[in-house]
Amino acid sequence: MSKQIGGSKMKLLIQTTITSSGTKKGEFLAADVNTQLKNKNITTDIKMDTSSNVRYFLLTADEPAPGLKTIFSFKVPDQRSGNVEVHYLHDYATVSSSIGLTVNPTINFSGVIGTNVASLGTYLSFDTKTGDFIKCNAGVSLSKVDLIASLT
Numbered sequence: 001m002s003k004q005i006g007g008s009k010m011k012l013l014i015q016t017t018i019t020s021s022g023t024k025k026g027e028f029l030a031a032d033v034n035t036q037l038k039n040k041n042i043t044t045d046i047k048m049d050t051s052s053n054v055r056y057f058l059l060t061a062d063e064p065a066p067g068l069k070t071i072f073s074f075k076v077p078d079q080r081s082g083n084v085e086v087h088y089l090h091d092y093a094t095v096s097s098s099i100g101l102t103v104n105p106t107i108n109f110s111g112v113i114g115t116n117v118a119s120l121g122t123y124l125s126f127d128t129k130t131g132d133f134i135k136c137n138a139g140v141s142l143s144k145v146d147l148i149a150s151l152t
Contacts, residue, residue, distance in 0.1 A: 014039050074101070104129030118142050 015038040022031035032055065037044040041063050047056035059072040067089045074082040082101030088094065093113040099105050105128055112121035118141065125135040139152040 106134065114141070116143065 017036040017038075018033065020031060020033045022029055024030075029050075031050045033048045035044075035046045035048070037046075041061060043058075043060045043062070045056070045058040045060075046054060049055055054076045056075050057073065061070045064070060069087040069089075071085040071087075072083075073085075080100070080102050083098055084101065085096070085098040087096045092115060093111070095109075095111040097107070097109045099107045107126045107128065108124070109126075110121070110123040112119060114120055120138075120140050122138040123135060124133060124137075126132075127134050137152065139150060141150040142148075
């Protein structure tokens, strides 16, 4: 379903997709409704249960700038489930980072730079509560016609 709003000066096209599902366990019926709204490069996904409670919310902005994608998500009622992600994709590099929307969030970062011959990558996870790196991984790869080598 799509609806066009506006006059000759401004047009807003919103595409809407609604799906539902249900599961029966004995006498209990669990159902949910998923709604997806799209407007240009922004997609909103909302999942609701039979009591009209929002169970999941996801907002994705695809290409707000060339190669960039941002994601905001959370689950209800879990107040600690909020998360913001940023992804950047380029021909020779990619970077991805995420941060939890909590008092003491964990920050994750990964990045790779390289070509089909050589590449270098890393993954870092930092706990802001303790001030420590939870994970710190790195790797390098070299690939030739007669040689493939990697070190992590």
